[in-house]
Amino acid sequence: MTEMKNICGKIPKDLHEKVREEIELTESSTQKFIQQVIEEHFERLAGKGEMSMGTARTIAVQVSEELFQRLKTVIAKKGMKQKDFLIQIIEEALEKAEPNGRIKTAWKKLNLQPENLEQKRLNRKRKANRKEKTNRARKANRTRKPN
Numbered sequence: 001m002t003e004m005k006n007i008c009g010k011i012p013k014d015l016h017e018k019v020r021e022e023i024e025l026t027e028s029s030t031q032k033f034i035q036q037v038i039e040e041h042f043e044r045l046a047g048k049g050e051m052s053m054g055t056a057r058t059i060a061v062q063v064s065e066e067l068f069q070r071l072k073t074v075i076a077k078k079g080m081k082q083k084d085f086l087i088q089i090i091e092e093a094l095e096k097a098e099p100n101g102r103i104k105t106a107w108k109k110l111n112l113q114p115e116n117l118e119q120k121r122l123n124r125k126r127k128a129n130r131k132e133k134t135n136r137a138r139k140a141n142r143t144r145k146p147n
Contacts, residue, residue, distance in 0.1 A: 007034070025069065026076030040081055059090075 011019075023033050063071070075085045 022072075026073050028076050032076075032079075036076075036079075036081075043081065059086075 019030075019033065022028075023030060026033075028036075071082075071085075075082050078085065080088075
């Protein structure tokens with residue numbers, strides 16, 4: 001387990017109210033919220049040097065406040081970054097629309113990192129399969145044991 005350290009500081013009252021509102025809305029905790037904000041900050045800094053303007057494109061859309069809040073809630077519950085979540089749902093939608101695998105090739109050409117998302121997806125599938133095998137083995141053992 002990672003060693004944890006405390007961090008604190010004073011912020012303006014109106015900003016504090018916004019933070020508390022966000023934490024309540026996402027059913028998170030102060031610790032998780034601060035950690036997420038700090039991680040996003042450093043990932044954003046690290047990411048600036050990784051992609052040149054020729055390899056990454058920006059997608060921007062306006063959504064209703066209700067949809068935006070729903071999105072933020074789901075992202076917080078999943079513990080994901082907004083960018084990763086949106087890339088994941090776009091990838092999934094494209095894979096359904098183009099099942100021939102062109103998406104993975106396109107991502108590799110752009111030198112982005114969907115492999116990480118794909119790897120996470122594969123790891124989740126493997127974990128579910130292991131759990132299912134374990135459950136089947138337990139069930140089989142229960143039926144084999146003599147009474």
